Amino acid sequence: MNPDAHLARIQLNPHSRDVQRDLRDAAQMHKTLMRMLPDNLGPTPRHDTGLLYRLDETEQTSTLLVQAAVPLNTQHLPDNYGHSDHKSLAPLFRALRPGRTVRYRITLNPAKRERLPHDQKTKNGRIVPLTGPEADQWWTRRAAQAGLTLHTLLPTPQRPAQRTPTVKGAPTMRHHLMRYDGTATITDPTALTTALLTGIGRGKSYGAGLLSLAPANTP
Structure with missing residues (x-):
């Protein structure tokens, strides 16, 4: 199918x-x-x-x-x-072929889980947003797992996705977002199909993870 x-x-x-x-x-x-x-x-x-x-x-x-x-x-x-x-x-899924060059756009929530030795309040660690070269490297790794080898990437910070707290006095939740635009080569159409259908990374309920592709020769 x-x-x-x-x-x-x-x-x-x-x-x-x-x-x-x-x-x-x-x-x-x-x-x-x-x-x-x-x-x-x-x-x-x-x-x-x-x-x-x-x-x-x-x-x-x-x-x-x-x-x-x-x-x-x-x-x-x-x-x-x-x-x-x-x-x-x-039509997009039918056009996915190994070796094809594409343009991409995606907004992501680059982050890692980190636990400090003295922090007993967060058993599983805290989610720490990534910026700069760390965020770029994170996206490069995730793109490779999703069947894309990146040639170029242009990071553009986006307005944070804010969530108003439901409990009075609680802090406002903020989700760090970064948009990436660039070109890439398809290496694994199966992995890429999964990434397109399910999204990439965290924050999918708040505007992150949707990958868009277009042929590299389109405006």
């Missing part, structure tokens, strides 16, 4: 109060986008459908890319949330 996924591209309406709320709070954004999935999917609908999203921002526009293994119903978004179009990613 050939793999497939569905992609919705939503150009956000900057005047929408729902959009403004979601851009301030990643948990609210996640809740809004989950409305696009079918009902009655069980206790873990994001995981089971592979729902991923990425916010691409310019000085003029904010665009959401939302991907899932099931059709996405943008009619369930709030009124005047934005203009959307849809496409199947089946």
Whole structure:
């Protein structure tokens, strides 16, 4: 069976109060986008459908890319949330060939687990965000595991994904995000298909992990 996924591209309406709320709070954004999935999917609908999203921002526009293994119903978004179009990613999966050069874009949450010897409060260690060369090396390793050999990478810091605490007085949760753009060669189409369908790294509920590919000779 050939793999497939569905992609919705939503150009956000900057005047929408729902959009403004979601851009301030990643948990609210996640809740809004989950409305696009079918009902009655069980206790873990994001995981089971592979729902991923990425916010691409310019000085003029904010665009959401939302991907899932099931059709996405943008009619369930709030009124005047934005203009959307849809496409199947089946042609992309059919085009994955070893040795093919592609352009890529991905927003990631580069991080490592670290435990200090004197820290008894966090038995499994703390998640420490990576920046600079450490983040670049992390992405290079993860790309190789996902079936890509990177040729170039351009890191661009993104606005952190913030989550408003549900308990009064608790600190606001912040997820460090870094976008990478560049070119790469496909080495393992099977591993790459899995990475495209399931995402890469942490923070998938908060706008990280969605990998986009295009032929290297396209603008």
